[in-house]
Amino acid sequence: MELKNLLSNFEKEYTAILLKKFNTSLEGLTEKEAEERLEKHGFNELECEKKPTIIKRIYDNIKNPLVILLMVLAFISYLSGDNKAAMVMCVMVVLGVVLKFFQELRADNSAEQLKSMVRTTATVIRDGKAEEIPLKMIVPGDIIHLSSGDMIPADVQLLSSKDLFVNQSALTGESLPVEKIISDKKYDSDFENTNLCFMGTNVESGTAIAIVLTTGNDTYFGKLTSKLGEQREVTSFDKGVNRFTWLMIKLIFIIAPVVFLINALVKGDWFDSFLFAIAIAVGLTPEMLPMIVTVNLSKGAIAMSKKKVIVRRLNALQNFGAMDILCTDKTGTITCGRVILEKYLNIYGKDSNRVLKYGYINSFYQTGLKNMMDEAILEHAIDGEDFDIKDKYEKIDEIPFDFMRKRMSVVVRNKRMEDVLICKGAVEEILSLCNRYETKEGTEAFEGKMTEEIEGIVRELNEEGFRVIAIAYKLENANKKEYSIKDESGLTLLGFMAFLDPPKETSKEAIAKFHEYKVDVKVLTGDNEIVTKKICKEVDLPIDSILLGSDIDNMTEEELQEAAEVTTIFAKLSPMHKERIIKALQKKKHVVGFMGDGINDAPALKAGDVGISVNTAVDIAKESSDIILLENNLLVLEEGMLEGRRIFGNIIKYIKMTASSNFGNMFSVIGASIFVPFLPMLPIQILTNNLLYDISQTAIPTDKVDEEWVAKPRKWEIDEIKRYIFHIGPISSIFDYATYFIMLYVFKAFNNPALFQTGWFLESLITQTVIIHVIRTNKLPFIQSRASKPLTITSLIIMAAGIILINSPLGSAFGFTKLPLSYYPILLLTIIFYILLTQLVKNWYIKKYEVE
Numbered sequence: 125m126e127l128k129n130l131l132s133n134f135e136k137e138y139t140a141i142l143l144k145k146f147n148t149s150l151e152g153l154t155e156k157e158a159e160e161r162l163e164k165h166g167f168n169e170l171e172c173e174k175k176p177t178i179i180k181r182i183y184d185n186i187k188n189p190l191v192i193l194l195m196v197l198a199f200i201s202y203l204s205g206d207n208k209a210a211m212v213m214c215v216m217v218v219l220g221v222v223l224k225f226f227q228e229l230r231a232d233n234s235a236e237q238l239k240s241m242v243r244t245t246a247t248v249i250r251d252g253k254a255e256e257i258p259l260k261m262i263v264p265g266d267i268i269h270l271s272s273g274d275m276i277p278a279d280v281q282l283l284s285s286k287d288l289f290v291n292q293s294a295l296t297g298e299s300l301p302v303e304k305i306i307s308d309k310k311y312d313s314d315f316e317n318t319n320l321c322f323m324g325t326n327v328e329s330g331t332a333i334a335i336v337l338t339t340g341n342d343t344y345f346g347k348l349t350s351k352l353g354e355q356r357e358v359t360s361f362d363k364g365v366n367r368f369t370w371l372m373i374k375l376i377f378i379i380a381p382v383v384f385l386i387n388a389l390v391k392g393d394w395f396d397s398f399l400f401a402i403a404i405a406v407g408l409t410p411e412m413l414p415m416i417v418t419v420n421l422s423k424g425a426i427a428m429s430k431k432k433v434i435v436r437r438l439n440a441l442q443n444f445g446a447m448d449i450l451c452t453d454k455t456g457t458i459t460c461g462r463v464i465l466e467k468y469l470n471i472y473g474k475d476s477n478r479v480l481k482y483g484y485i486n487s488f489y490q491t492g493l494k495n496m497m498d499e500a501i502l503e504h505a506i507d508g509e510d511f512d513i514k515d516k517y518e519k520i521d522e523i524p525f526d527f528m529r530k531r532m533s534v535v536v537r538n539k540r541m542e543d544v545l546i547c548k549g550a551v552e553e554i555l556s557l558c559n560r561y562e563t564k565e566g567t568e569a570f571e572g573k574m575t576e577e578i579e580g581i582v583r584e585l586n587e588e589g590f591r592v593i594a595i596a597y598k599l600e601n602a603n604k605k606e607y608s609i610k611d612e613s614g615l616t617l618l619g620f621m622a623f624l625d626p627p628k629e630t631s632k633e634a635i636a637k638f639h640e641y642k643v644d645v646k647v648l649t650g651d652n653e654i655v656t657k658k659i660c661k662e663v664d665l666p667i668d669s670i671l672l673g674s675d676i677d678n679m680t681e682e683e684l685q686e687a688a689e690v691t692t693i694f695a696k697l698s699p700m701h702k703e704r705i706i707k708a709l710q711k712k713k714h715v716v717g718f719m720g721d722g723i724n725d726a727p728a729l730k731a732g733d734v735g736i737s738v739n740t741a742v743d744i745a746k747e748s749s750d751i752i753l754l755e756n757n758l759l760v761l762e763e764g765m766l767e768g769r770r771i772f773g774n775i776i777k778y779i780k781m782t783a784s785s786n787f788g789n790m791f792s793v794i795g796a797s798i799f800v801p802f803l804p805m806l807p808i809q810i811l812t813n814n815l816l817y818d819i820s821q822t823a824i825p826t827d828k829v830d831e832e833w834v835a836k837p838r839k840w841e842i843d844e845i846k847r848y849i850f851h852i853g854p855i856s857s858i859f860d861y862a863t864y865f866i867m868l869y870v871f872k873a874f875n876n877p878a879l880f881q882t883g884w885f886l887e888s889l890i891t892q893t894v895i896i897h898v899i900r901t902n903k904l905p906f907i908q909s910r911a912s913k914p915l916t917i918t919s920l921i922i923m924a925a926g927i928i929l930i931n932s933p934l935g936s937a938f939g940f941t942k943l944p945l946s947y948y949p950i951l952l953l954t955i956i957f958y959i960l961l962t963q964l965v966k967n968w969y970i971k972k973y974e975v976e
Contacts, residue, residue, distance in 0.1 A: 138306060139283045142335050146265040150283075152249030153265055161263035168262045168278055168339035170346050185221045189369055193376070197402050215815060244746060246277040266336040271491075272524075274327045279343040280334035282306050282319050286491060287524040288330035290321055301328040301526075314344070326726070329524040331491050365417060367842045368779060372786065379790050380405040386797040399807045404793055416778045419825040424771035432754040433764035434739075440750035442775075443733040444717070445768030447643060448837040449709055451702075451732070452719040454649040454656055455496075456756055458635075458663060459625040463591060465500040467622035471561050471574070473581045479619035480504065482595050486546045489519045489534040497593065497623055517544075521607040528698070529553065530650075535600075535607050543600040547612055551582050554594035554617070561617040582620065586654035589662075590622040632663045634758030641766070642836040646692055648702050648718075648728070653695035666692060673697045676704060684708040702728035715837065719761065721745050736761060766834050773829040773838070777900050778821055780848055784899065785817075785892050787853030792860035796884075800864065802877040806939045809885050812929075820893045820922040823915040830901050830909055844973075851969050852899065852962065856891060859958045863887045866950060878941040882930050886943065887951055889926040891958050893919050898962050902970055905963070 143149055153161070185191065195217055202210040245256040249267040259277045262268070268280065276290070282304060289301040292315065304318050311317040321334065324345035340346050384401035388394045425435040435441060452458065468483065470476040480501075487498040517536040520543055525532035531549025538544060547554060560567045561574065568574070585592045596615035638645050645665060649656055653670050660667055670693045676684060685708045694705055702718070706728050709716045718725070718732035721741030729735035729748035737749035738756040746752060753760050796804035805813070863884055867873045873880035896919060901909035910916070930940040 138308070142281060142283065146335060146337075148265040148267065148335065150249070150267060151252040152267045153263070154251055158250060158261075158263055158266070161265060162261065165263055165339055165342070167260040169260045170341060181225060182221065185225055189373060191217055191221060193373065193405075197405055200402060244275070246274070262336055262339055264336050264339060268334050268336060270321075270327050270332040270334060272327055272329050272331075276321045276323055276325045276327070278323050278336045278339045279345075280321050280336050282321070283333045283335055285332040286330055287522060288332045289328040289524075289526065290325050291328050292322060292325040304332065329526055368783070368845065371842070371846075372783070375786070375790070376405050379793075383793055383797055386794065387803065390798060391802065396803060400803050400805075400810075402807065404789075404810065416821065416824060417775055419822075420771050420774050423825050424767055428764050428767045431763045431767065432760050433767070434752040434754065435750070436752060437750045440734055441768045442772050442840070443715055443768075444751060444765055445770075445772045445834075446715045446837050446839045447717040447734055447765060447768075449644045449646060449714045450638060450717045450719065450761075451646045451648050451706060451709075451728070452758075453721070453725065454647050454651060454659060455625060456721060456738075457719055457758065458631045458647065458665075459627050459659060463496045463500050463623040463625040465497075465504045465621060466590065466624045467585070468619065469581070469622065470619040471563075471578055471581075471617060476619050479595050479621065482546050482597060482618055483548060483621050485513060485517060485536060486532075486534050486548050486595070488513050489517075489536065490522060490524070490532060496625075497591070497621070500623055501621070520605070523607060523609060523612065525549070529609070529612075531612070533607070533612055535611075537602055541602045543602050543604065545598045545600060545607065545611060545615075547596045547598075547615060548593055548621075551592055551594045551620070554596050554615070557612055558596050558615045558617040560615075562619075567616050578617070583654065585620070585622045586652060587658060589626070589655060589658045590624055591651065591655055592620050592622050594620055627659055627663050628757070630757055630759045634762055635663050635665050637759070637762050641762070641834070643765070646688075646694065646705075648694045648697055648705060650697050651695060653693060656693050656695050660693060668692045670695060673701045676701050681708065681711075685711050688712070689714075699725070699727050703731045706731040715839065717765075721756070769834040769838060770829040773833045774824050774827055776838075776845075777827065778824050779845060780852075781821065781896055781899050783845060784849040784853040785856065785895075787849045788856030788860075789888075791854055791857040792888075795857070795861060796864060800868075800880070801874065802880070804864075805881045805884055805888075808938055809881055809940070812938060813885055813889050816889055816922050816925060817892050820896065820918050823912070823918040824896075824900075826912045826914040827900060828909075828912055830903060832902060847973070848969070851965060855958070855962050855965060856895070858961070859891060859954050860884065860888065862954065870950075871944060871947065876941075878939055879943070882935075882940045882943055883947060885940070886926055886930060887954060890923050890951065891955060893922050894955055894959065895962060898959055898966065902966070905959070 139150070148157075186195075198210045198214050198217065244259055246259055246262060247254055247269040248257050248262060249255075249269070250257075254269060259275075262277050264278075266278075267283070268277065270276070270280075270288070282288070283306075285304055285306060288304040290304050291301045302318075304321055307318050309318075314320055315322075320337075321332075322345060323339075323343040338346075380401045383404050384397050387397035387400055391397065421441055424441055428435055428441075468476055468480040470479060483501050484504075487501045490498065517538055520535040520537050522535070523533040529549070530553045531547055533545055533547040535543055535545045547557070555578075558570065560569055561578070582592055595618045597618055598611075598615050600611075635645050647656060647660060647665070653672060657667060657670065669687075669691045671687060671691045672694075673696045676694075676697075679687065681704075684704060688705050688708045689712055694701070697705075702720075702725065706716050706718055710731075710733065715733045717734040717736055718728045719736040720726075720729055721738050725737075725745050726748045729737060729745060734751060735749040736751045736753065737745045738753045739746075740756065741749075741752075751764065753764070793804070864880075867880045867883040871879060871883065873883070896915070897905045897911055900911060900915075903909040911919075929935055929938070931942055935941070
């Protein structure tokens with residue numbers, strides 16, 4: 125049927141004005157017109173969503189406090205005439221910024237490819253045909269179709285609507301959906317205008333045809349975001365990185381002046397001491413941190429995509445790995461998500477084709493988003509009857525489903541000119557509206573005994589794992605054109621439909637694995653507690669306690685926080701209940717993931733530390749998520765979670781290595797400044813040492829992570845990192861002091877600064893590089909746990925580069941001299957004892973603080 129035939133006379137007149145204004149028609153734009161308007165107005169996307177320019181990306185990388193600090197130090201070195209040091213610092217800056225730039229570029233390109241796999245589209249009329257197109261391709265003047273679950277893709281004006289309710293809380297803060305109808309009233313504001321719908325809102329129920337008014341930044345939502353900028357909540361991961369960065373900067377601003385004063389006062393050379401202090405400041409700077417973090421996150425996102433997990437926001441990865449509670453819907457996640465209509469029973473528990481017929485009519489004529497039960501009903505043939513609905517029943521009206529009523533109705537007119545209101549929905553809701561029930565002879569008023577028998581039938585079906593809905597009806601004289609919720613009263617109960625949604629074969633295994641990895645699984649569902657309990661038993665999910673939505677309504681926030689921790693099943697929930705539960709668990713310091721795919725899951729998806737959805741979810745659910753699964757399977761989610769833990773593990777490795785190394789170097793430099801009669805290492809040598817050490821760590825993102833690390837959730841604990849570096853860091857100073865003694869008293873370097881400096885340079889570089897392999901694991905290095913090949917090869921190359929440098933003609937330019945051959949056996953012993961002592965202290969530390 126053509127669109128114009130669906131419009132009333134008022135709507136036709138009203139529509140004609142709009143179509144003329146936008147130079148379009150109900151047949152939609154032609155492809156040529158759409159291309160011209162796309163060129164004129166641009167893509168339908170917000171400014172904050174557009175990819176940053178190259179200049180903006182470089183600027184964002186440079187404004188990092190660690191990069192700024194290095195640039196300032198390089199500039200000071202240049203002004204001081206130490207061009208070599210300034211050049212090395214510039215190389216460090218360029219290395220860090222360029223590597224991070226290309227890794228981010230690669231991550232963005234990969235993310236774009238991955239996002240293209242996640243379909244977010246709208247139904248648009250083009251050249252007279254309905255087609256699905258990406259949201260960004262929508263232009264002003266497009267004619268679009270809207271239905272339950274759709275996001276409003278732009279600012280639009282209605283041409284026709286049917287029971288349309290829109291959630292516009294993102295723009296107005298209204299908690300309840302707003303009905304949108306075509307009206308010629310005057311409105312005080314656009315948001316009160318029932319003719320208009322806005323980008324950033326979503327359809328709760330009903331259908332509509334609309335014309336696009338504005339797109340992208342010209343929409344109300346676009347203007348709002350362009351003024352305020354994209355406001356993203358800072359994750360615990362970002363906070364942790366920032367805290368660590370400023371911890372190291374504070375350390376630099378304390379140590380560098382102390383080293384400067386000690387050297388200046390002891391040696392009397394204020395200028396060289398100043399340059400040395402600058403080099404120490406550079407040596408203490410973890411300049412590779414931004415690059416290491418970016419490489420790990422982007423590499424992890426790509427690895428997760430191969431496991432059918434798409435990461436929409438990189439920084440959500442750490443929360444994914446830190447998740448210790450997974451809240452999930454039951455349907456489609458634990459169960460197959462495809463229900464089968466198994467039984468259609470009258471009030472006596474007997475098979476009834478009449479129940480099936482009325483349920484079929486209801487599902488056939490409803491225009492809202494058909495759920496799985498509707499599809500199961502429509503797929504079910506009506507036994508022994510040549511059934512043609514359109515010939516026997518004419519649709520008069522519809523009262524759409526909403527999450528508060530938990531029911532929907534259609535009104536049809538039969539051949540006897542009777543209007544039949546057929547209502548189906550949750551058993552409790554339907555029973556509350558019924559005052560009679562149908563018998564073989566006719567209808568009877570409800571009595572106490574019959575009520576008990578009906579409740580017994582429903583209870584028995586639920587205990588067998590069936591999902592049950594009730595069917596009721598009411599006959600009206602054919603004298604009404606419109607029906608409302610008020611008409612859903614005085615119904616006659618006809619019977620019940622029982623559906624089976626069995627658990628997935630993988631659910632039992634997945635839940636067992638989540639528990640193995642110390643993640644509690646909680647089920648949050650709108651379904652009743654009996655069915656949910658049955659399914660949970662079948663998948664071996666422990667049922668500690670059950671909490672209903674009605675219980676939650678009577679709880680304070682503090683009571684809910686206590687109850688949520690010990691409850692496994694939350695049943696008969698509304699969308700707001702789910703959100704409250706998530707926030708209550710977060711208040712108890714849990715990292716909470718929520719997995720959902722429905723319209724009613726959107727608030728909880730946004731509230732969770734990690735919002736997880738699937739590619740088949742409704743648009744609003746996908747847009748509210750951080751993680752999207754290409755396969756609705758808990759085992760896929762478990763794989764993604766483990767990958768998130770591995771990513772965080774490699775980031776923590778770098779931080780522990782760098783921080784403990786720098787902390788140890790602090791003691792070594794202070795001691796050398798006091799006891800050595802010359803600069804213990806030239807500024808250029810310190811910078812070269814630091815540069816080579818940084819390069820050796822660039823392969824950390826490729827490293828393996830011990831299974832013990834991924835065995836439980838890991839949060840960012842800055843205090844634990846401090847404790848670790850205070851215990852491990854000073855060990856390196858012991859062997860630095862031993863090297864000082866050997867160089868001064870064994871190799872008589874009191875009057876040979878170059879020999880001393882070369883000896884300490886090589887010992888410092890090689891021990892730092894080797895100790896990466898000890899710190900990277902809680903196991904026995906090289907034997908129980910080996911680093912990845914790239915990290916091992918990089919370490920060997922850097923150690924070889926240090927030896928080659930000091931023995932090459934280029935070495936003299938850096939102030940190096942060749943070391944006696946007898947130095948190398950001593951260096952080997954130093955390395956061996958350093959590894960052994962660090963391993964002993966590490967084992968003691970793990971045992972003392974119970975770190976796995």
